[in-house]
Amino acid sequence: MPVRRHRSSALAAAVATATAVGATALAALGGATTAAAAESPLSGYELTWGIKQSYRTYVGMFGAFTVSEGAGQAAGNGAFTFTKGTGTYDTATHTVGLAFEGRLVSASAAHGFEITLTDVRFDSAAGEITADVRKVATVDGTATTTEGDDVPLATVDVTRDMTDMTTTLTAEAGEYLGNAGYAGAAGDPLTVTRTTQPSTEPSTGPGTEPGTEPSAGPTTREPSPGPSTGPTDPEPADPETTPAASPGSPDPNPDPDPDSGPEPATSTGASPAPAPARGAIADGTLGWGVKESFRSYVVGPIADGEVTVSGGAVQAAGNGAFTFKDATGTYDTDAGKLTAAFKGAVNFKGHRSGDTYGLDLTLSNLKATLDGGAGTLSADVNSLGEQTRGVVLADLKAGSGDLEADGGVITVDGIAATLTGAGAEVFGNYPAGTALDAVDLSVALTDDARLPSSGGSGTGGGAATGGADGTGGAGGTGSAVGGTGTTTGGSIGGGSLATTGTSLPGPALGAAAGAAVVVGAGAVYATRRRRTRARSAG
Incomplete structure (x- = not known):
């Protein structure tokens, strides 16, 4: 229409x-208005x-x-x-x-x-x-x-x-x-x-007397x-002085870039010995926020839940991204191949109904692979007590297929992550192909190599939780506290956050529906400038 x-x-x-x-204001102050206000x-x-x-x-x-x-x-x-x-x-x-x-x-x-x-x-x-x-x-x-x-x-x-x-x-x-x-x-x-800005100065408004300030046009004030x-109000502020x-x-006051790529810490000793072209990874970190909107949803008023890290993982302040540590694996810089597994776990919990939760999801044992700039990100998934190991959550695509070591460290930041079909079943409301938060990867190739201090952009900070009570979640195991789940062919079934919300317990479903279904149809809203009409269609 x-x-x-x-x-x-x-x-x-x-x-x-x-x-x-x-x-009215001027009259109340005892002044007499002799002409209409200039506009x-x-x-x-x-x-x-x-x-x-x-x-x-x-x-x-x-x-x-x-x-x-x-x-x-x-x-x-x-x-x-x-x-x-x-x-x-x-x-x-x-x-x-x-x-x-x-x-x-x-x-x-x-x-x-x-x-x-x-x-x-x-x-x-x-x-x-x-x-x-x-x-x-x-x-x-x-x-x-x-x-x-x-x-x-x-x-x-x-x-x-x-x-x-x-x-x-x-x-x-x-x-x-x-x-x-x-x-x-x-x-x-x-x-x-x-x-x-207009090309010409607006004309002085009616009622302006000679010698007074010109009417405030967009090009001057x-x-x-x-x-x-x-009438004693100060004149409008000049736009050059109050931009x-x-x-x-x-956002008129945006937060600064949380991290533009940290520099490796300065070594106080001798430079590390050059790493061989291939071998075992000595250490490393992986920074990933899963998906910002999902983190916000979990701690927001609908799920009213919390995010908890454990097992050595940390979360950046303000419900930020996660850092998983203590990498192990192998690399081959000549072939552009890398496989790294990381310690730490993150638990997402929400939609509480009594002692049960409609959402209780833990990701642990994350593993990233790269081969010529393409790869995957997998994790062990525990959803409402049902665990599946090695679920491929995301396809990865780095900006370059090369893996270059600097000071014995390979750093690949801003790796694009796209949700897989198996990952879509884990998260429920996101279809396969959805863009997830980018992945930041740093691995040390020798014992004396120094990793970046925060392990990649979007990471760092201490362990943090979100939610109403700020208490911890299920920790690294993500053991179920209620609900049921099924596992079929390596994908998560009933443990996912269902698209329609029908898997949620009654009170949690009611809370979600209260925010989801538009209410008040046909109600009369009290406002002098509004007309409201309602009609029904089959």
Whole structure:
């Protein structure tokens, strides 16, 4: 169906409201307004907002996002960007009202929902972000559609530079996104930034007297979006002195690169003796995060679980990647071949129901092989007490087929990992061919060779856990604490996290369904600027 457009009427209403608020504020302070507030047109703005990271993780696990018509999404299931923002700046109240282009659809066939956001707007006077929302929920073959115009999705703690602003999700956001618990919860930070400049200076707005500051146009001054405190508000800040986030950046304050490839530690003794072209591996580390979205899902509000490492493995801080150590195996640099096994285990546990878990998965005894740059990554898998050894989880592809030793160490970082069919049965919700986290590999060829201090990018840090209680998991054995599993032909059956979630215990399934199935069809939402209608289709 055609996308409904309401920018003109909604923007006019917003401008009228902002003008009325400014006039009321001045009157309350004892000042008399003699003319309407001057308004300057704005254009070329972008809005970046991720809604909520846990929501993106959930949709990424069970469905997908689709962006179009000017909207975009950052890599790695990141924040969304809406473009071509236009609107007005009120020079009396120092507030802006902007409407953006872009269409965002989140959908999951498995959980029967499709939610579409269009006509996203930011109103600094009201301190909120709104959008037109269309929700289709399918239950038992019956589709129910609910639509709302200018639905308030979040309140915004507006700052002068409009960068990294704190957001709080509304009750309406919870109703449309399918999780009532979102009401009042912290959303992702919001950034509004100018990305283009007009070729000419906008004319001075009406009511500007000679000698006063020209109206704030996008080429001269950044609008001051802060709430008005009266006629003594400071002038808008200059964009050169308060730069906003760079265009298209989903995170105005991104974390630095966790590791750009550590350098080997400086040896205080003599250089190690040259290693032979082939032989036995003396030591080594493997860095791998499995998949970032899976780690987030396990410790997030749906699975409400924890990640635990044991047997010498460590996890980077912030629910980061894992490092497996004490490598053994063989290498042949002339042939470009390497086989290395690593010690350590990681356990993923979640969907608790009493003393049982719907998810209890342990990976241990990881083994990587490379031959001319291609290879595999395998592990012993224990899922809900059923163990299978040597499951090939991923196909590996290095950037080069060569294996070069430097200081007696072979280091191959950024090895692409792709989920195999057997791996897809282990993780359940990811199809074969899904890109997993990259693998970083370092092996020492002699006893006196020095490995990189953190064992490759994305690794390092001490043992870490995630989840509500922070307690340990099943450890290296991953012994079952509930549920059943079957093993057929070397692949994991009932122990996997089922695509439909039907293998979860009752309370856990209810929790997942509460976040998966869109609720509140036909409900009346209290907002002065929204109309809601519901209809059912067979």
